[in-house]
Amino acid sequence: MNDTSKKFRRRAEARPDEVLDAALAVFAERGYAATRVEDVAKRAGVSKGTVYLYFASKEALIEGIVRRAVAPIAARALPDLETFEGDPRLPITMLLTVLVQQLAQPDKIAVPRLILREVMSFPSIAELYRKEVLGKVMPALIGLIRRGVETGKLRKVDPELTVRSIIGPVLAHVALAEIFGIKPDGDGLSLDRLVANHLDILFHGISAMPPEVGP
Amino acid sequence: MNDTSKKFRRRAEARPDEVLDAALAVFAERGYAATRVEDVAKRAGVSKGTVYLYFASKEALIEGIVRRAVAPIAARALPDLETFEGDPRLPITMLLTVLVQQLAQPDKIAVPRLILREVMSFPSIAELYRKEVLGKVMPALIGLIRRGVETGKLRKVDPELTVRSIIGPVLAHVALAEIFGIKPDGDGLSLDRLVANHLDILFHGISAMPPEVGP
DNA sequence: TGCAACTGACTGACCAGTCAGTTATTAATA
DNA sequence: TATTAATAACTGACTGGTCAGTCAGTTGCA
8 A cells, every 4th residue: 555545644754745746836837926825735635734734835835846956956967077177178068968958858847947937036046046056056167167278278268257158058048948939940959959059159169260350 | 387396287198107117116126026006106106096097007017117118129229230241240249248238237227127037927028028129139130140151251150049159148147147146256347348258259269279179 | 542644714914906086277258 | 367167187995806824623543
């Protein structure tokens, strides 16, 4: 007899996760504001009261979703990035490739999409994401670029600002698609083509002539 | 005797603009959701009823703000972009420079900031922005890049995807600053430095070696 | 029998939008 | 110029609907 076939469960350790799963599903469908806590409860197969047994408020639900999804990120590819000493272009390519693979999976994109939707309304989420994701990935990337410049593998660019040149195009692509519904013509898997085009430009520039433009 | 010293004004043509100014101010301060229509009314020096005399709903306020701000954009730099036949790097530089100059003005940034905050909650705003701004700027940019590639002034890049590489870094910079409060060290006017660094990479790439990276 | 797990009707607060009533302005008239 | 009529401009108390969060009561497990 498995857990789900019992109606009640003492020490129901699985409940919080079930509720978060349900919350993610309904938030993704209708957005946070338009979702009633009762909708979450119904989807999870419990009553409203039970939701409040495990979560202090409606906002705690969205925080729980983000916290749960964000926790493993830092542990994943960070160690590689931080200690890497060879050609920085390799880990940059890796990072974007992995990122894009994640975004392409329909089940995995639900959380980033939710964050994108609701981050402006919840400073607590922005703070969490800043601390747990950006606060770790950005310094690692900055360090990587700095070492690349120091060892002469990269041109003399500003590491801190160059981070924006690395992640920006992917962000723009996702934002255009998710917010405005603007996708390039061959919509299927366009993320792969985007990264290829982006890295080509990032590494080589778009100018046909060898470096000779400015004032 | 000027208009504002009278309490009532026949054919009060100035009222809608006054109300929109007030709405922008309070929305910028506390966000759309947390603002009551009465707050807008109070700021505008009128009563709630008067707001509804000129605007059909609370949502119409935010739409009005965006519509008013967005209208002049298309007319501004578009003609230049669309017909330009020389080196595409020139108008790209111009576009980003102008954009960044706008964003640097404290009074001008209120509307983009509001759009950034609320766009996810209002499909009508996303649609408006998509149609009036992106729908005009993006095709112009795409055409510019396509012609650059055709005339051999640019390398063989995908015009549609390259647009993301042009606007992405600026978007990332603004998003990091506005959403997460992450700014580069020398915070004053970092937008100028960002554009300089970005264009340097965009035009030349970050690789120290001449084009030779491999698959 | 004891109690952890769960329920769902209820409450209190909030606020967008309405509308019957009030006030200022102008035009017409004396 | 003063008075009045007509009406545009404006007011703010009120309504109706929503829903997050509570808690006294119920259910099933050990």
